[in-house]
Amino acid sequence: MKIALDYDGTYTRDPSLWAYFLGMCRSRGHEVKIVTCRKPENEIDWLGLNEGYRVPVLYTSYLPKRIYCDEVGWQPDVFIDDIPEFIVRPDFQKFIDTFGAQCETAVESKKEVPSSVK
Numbered sequence: 087m088k089i090a091l092d093y094d095g096t097y098t099r100d101p102s103l104w105a106y107f108l109g110m111c112r113s114r115g116h117e118v119k120i121v122t123c124r125k126p127e128n129e130i131d132w133l134g135l136n137e138g139y140r141v142p143v144l145y146t147s148y149l150p151k152r153i154y155c156d157e158v159g160w161q162p163d164v165f166i167d168d169i170p171e172f173i174v175r176p177d178f179q180k181f182i183d184t185f186g187a188q189c190e191t192a193v194e195s196k197k198e199v200p201s202s203v204k
């Protein structure tokens with residue numbers, strides 16, 4: 087299973103919990119990556135996690151996480167996030183209601199939803 091773990095407000099909320107979680111995931115063969123909306127220059131702090139337990143970090147630079155992951159060819163099966171709206175566009179539900187699930191690229195994610203559905 088591929089698991090996208092949020093950093094700010096999720097990992098940071100209880101690093102010891104996630105250290106245990108990352109160890110369990112590794113031992114069970116699951117692939118975990120930190121997926122954060124941060125820019126790469128705003129590097130995360132592992133907050134004491136031993137280097138051997140660390141996982142790759144994907145910095146989306148404010149792109150919606152699912153869209154970014156699709157673009158880099160890594161599709162998580164599960165997202166763990168304190169603000170799930172960041173996985174998709176903030177107005178994603180309105181977008182889905184209007185257009186269906188077509189928000190597949192960064193360009194799509196930046197399209198304006200017509201004011202009639204806001």
Ligand SMILES: [Mg+2]
Pocket residue numbers: 092093094095096167168169
């Ligand atoms: Mg967060």
